[in-house]
Amino acid sequence: MSEEGIEKLIRPELAAFGGYVASKSLEAIAAKAKISVDDVIKLDANENPYGCSPKVKQALSAYPYYNIYPDASQTELRKLFQSYTGVGAEHIAAGSGSDQLIDLILRLFVSPGDEVINCIPTFDIFRFSTALCNGRLVEVRRDEDYRVDVSAVKKAISKRTKMILLASPNNPTGTPIPTQDILELVDTGVPVLADEAYVEFSGETVTNLVPQYKNLLVLRTFSKWAGLAGFRIGYGILPPKIADYLLRIKMPYSVNVAALVAVRESLKDIDYLRNNIKAIIAERDRLLGEIKKLEWLKPLPSRANFIFCHVLKGKASEIQQKLEARGILIRYFDLPLLQNSLRISVGKPEHTDALIKALKEVAR
Numbered sequence: 001m002s003e004e005g006i007e008k009l010i011r012p013e014l015a016a017f018g019g020y021v022a023s024k025s026l027e028a029i030a031a032k033a034k035i036s037v038d039d040v041i042k043l044d045a046n047e048n049p050y051g052c053s054p055k056v057k058q059a060l061s062a063y064p065y066y067n068i069y070p071d072a073s074q075t076e077l078r079k080l081f082q083s084y085t086g087v088g089a090e091h092i093a094a095g096s097g098s099d100q101l102i103d104l105i106l107r108l109f110v111s112p113g114d115e116v117i118n119c120i121p122t123f124d125i126f127r128f129s130t131a132l133c134n135g136r137l138v139e140v141r142r143d144e145d146y147r148v149d150v151s152a153v154k155k156a157i158s159k160r161t162k163m164i165l166l167a168s169p170n171n172p173t174g175t176p177i178p179t180q181d182i183l184e185l186v187d188t189g190v191p192v193l194a195d196e197a198y199v200e201f202s203g204e205t206v207t208n209l210v211p212q213y214k215n216l217l218v219l220r221t222f223s224k225w226a227g228l229a230g231f232r233i234g235y236g237i238l239p240p241k242i243a244d245y246l247l248r249i250k251m252p253y254s255v256n257v258a259a260l261v262a263v264r265e266s267l268k269d270i271d272y273l274r275n276n277i278k279a280i281i282a283e284r285d286r287l288l289g290e291i292k293k294l295e296w297l298k299p300l301p302s303r304a305n306f307i308f309c310h311v312l313k314g315k316a317s318e319i320q321q322k323l324e325a326r327g328i329l330i331r332y333f334d335l336p337l338l339q340n341s342l343r344i345s346v347g348k349p350e351h352t353d354a355l356i357k358a359l360k361e362v363a364r
Contacts, residue, residue: 013134024329033327041354043345044329046171046198046306048227050276050348053269056228056262063261070260072252080263081235085207085220091237093246094255098197098219098234103129104246105193105217105236106163110135115160119148121173121337123195126165135162141337146173146300150181157190164188167195169202172333172343174302176204182216183209191215197234198304200225200277201284210237217242224305225277226266233259280305284346290356296363297342309342314363316340322362328355 007015024044030037071077078089085092095101102125110116112134118126120139130137138161140152153164164185168177177194183206186192196218199205207218218237223229233255236246266273288307291299296313311319319342320332331343344355 011134013131017131019128029324029327029329033325035327039327041328041347041351043347043351043355044331044343045229046224046304046345047229048224048276048280048305049346049351050227050279052227052262053266053272055265055269059261059265060258063257066257068257070253070255070257073247074255077235077255077260077263080267084267085237087207087210087237090240091210091243092235093238093243093250094233094235095246095250096234096254096256096259097223097232098195098221098236099125099129100232100250100254101219101234101236101246102126102193102195103132104250105242106130106133106135108242108245108249109162109191111162113160114162115158117153117156117161117164117190119153119166119170121146121333121335122165123167123171123197126167136160142170142173142175146170146175148177148181150184153185154188157188161190164190164192165195166192167197168204169198169302169304171197171304172306172331172338172341173300173308174198174304174306175300176202176303179204179206179209182206186213186216189215191217193217193219195219197221198224201281201305202303204303207237210239214239222263222266226262226273227276228259228262228266231256231259231262233263279348280346283349283352286349287344287346287352287355290352291344291359294356294359294363297359306343306345309344311340311342316342319359319362323355323358326358328358330355 026037026040029040074094077094078092081092082089106129110133115136115138116130117138119142138156140156143149166177194206196205210216210218221234288299291297298310298312300308316332333341
């Protein structure tokens, strides 16, 4: 069969599927800027600039059982998450990043043609995973301050609605959703998925409320606060029946043993990691203040580990490209509701200094 013949057999709704825009590699940026990988300032993917706990690296080098498959039932992992969140292990299922859990949850609930309400602009994996399920994305615009329009979401609910998707704090805007707004949507009876990837930086969570509701699902991750993005480890706090279903439909070994070791050691070094969180929050506030001094940028308050900015003068894409040429990587957006804007991850103080200096230079 020819290649063209094979393409005719591909699901037609996926033939023009655009995929998800991931961050660029350090090596590619270093080569373009003609600098070493160590000199790249990577502020485009909301990663933790301080990395993981030193205990993780030590434990990984000493771990003796890499030749053995991980525990498919996630027994130890779920107990570790129970100890961290205070919610029973029966409510917990883990995955290879919270992205995988979004995919699993939507596959569990959404049949072709079913509706998923998405509060835009928001985390693009919501769109990505809904499309892969052949679901119908019902987009409800946030207000001018990127807050969720609760009344509009409630009006958008139909007999085919299977899920309401929320990100709090929102990505890419850093906007939190008040608990009362989330619970008002939970009271509709529709399953509500709250992605709390940045909760450790916001301090606002509905995790503890999951046992009280049969339709509230919360996702969290160790990628941001614990510096484990490369290990791909996320988890859901879910009604027990939903957690059980996810454990049944996931790939058997969806979380590898290195990720298990990393979680175990991270929780043994929680004070070290919390100090890093404090440093990131303090630097977030400083970065916001420095950006405000640039009259051609309008930053939004953020409860995450990044700052979202509207570009008032010039083009966001050109600013991003000029910074990239200097080895400083940030994200730009030029999409509906996100026109001509930038998202800058919070780095270390020296990263902020280098970024602000470069922004002043590219604006000349």
